[in-house]
Amino acid sequence: MEKKLAPFHLAIPVNNLEVSREFYRDILGCEEGRSSDIWVDFNFFGHQLVIHYKEEINKEVKSNPVDGKEVPIPHFGVVLSMDEFIQLSKKxxxxxxxFIIDPYIxxxxxxxxxxxxxxxxxxxxxxxxxxxxxxxQLFAN
Structure with missing residues (x-):
């Protein structure tokens, strides 16, 4: 029996609710769900993402070197099919x-x-x- 990964829930702070709402809805193509004047739910590629307004956000950028590139931490995202990845990167x-790190293999x-x-x-x-x-090979050693 194939093991199916369960959807996750993630809440993140944003310093401009409307600009962030437009980014997730119009740039990434996420369907908007419930909302209030301080938060918005999105279908983030099958997962629940909630953006919460917070006036000030800690902007201290941290990273770890990976493959000679500086990978920002913390970060979040999703695993797509290769076709979805190619379409999204073109979009x-x-x-x-x-891009912090351009699409690459x-x-x-x-x-x-x-x-x-x-x-x-x-x-x-x-x-x-x-x-x-x-x-x-998602979890392969």
Whole structure:
């Protein structure tokens, strides 16, 4: 029996609710759910993402070196199919998203080969999107 991953719930702070709402809805294409004057729910690729207004956000940028690139921490994102990843990366390039790490292939020809990209939302939250050549290797050693 194939094990299915359960959807996650994530709540993040944003310093401008309307700009962030437009980013997640119009740039990433996330369907908007419930909302109030201080938060908005989104269907974040099958997961629940809630953006909460917070006037000041800690902007201290931290990173770890990975593959000679500085990967921002903390960050969040999702694993897409390779086709979805390619379509999203093209869409983001067409919308002039400033990538922290441009879309590229890691571990090429090895176990866990994957496409990945990083960028910030308007409030400085780092996002990573990735896709595996073989999804069965998602948790491979």
């Amino acid at each position: 983001l390039k067409n919308k002039n998203i400033n 890691r571990f090429q020809g090895e176990t866990g080969e994957q496409a990945t990209m990083f960028f910030y939302d308007p409030s400085g939250n780092a996002l990573e999107f990735k896709a595996f050549k073989n999804i069965d």
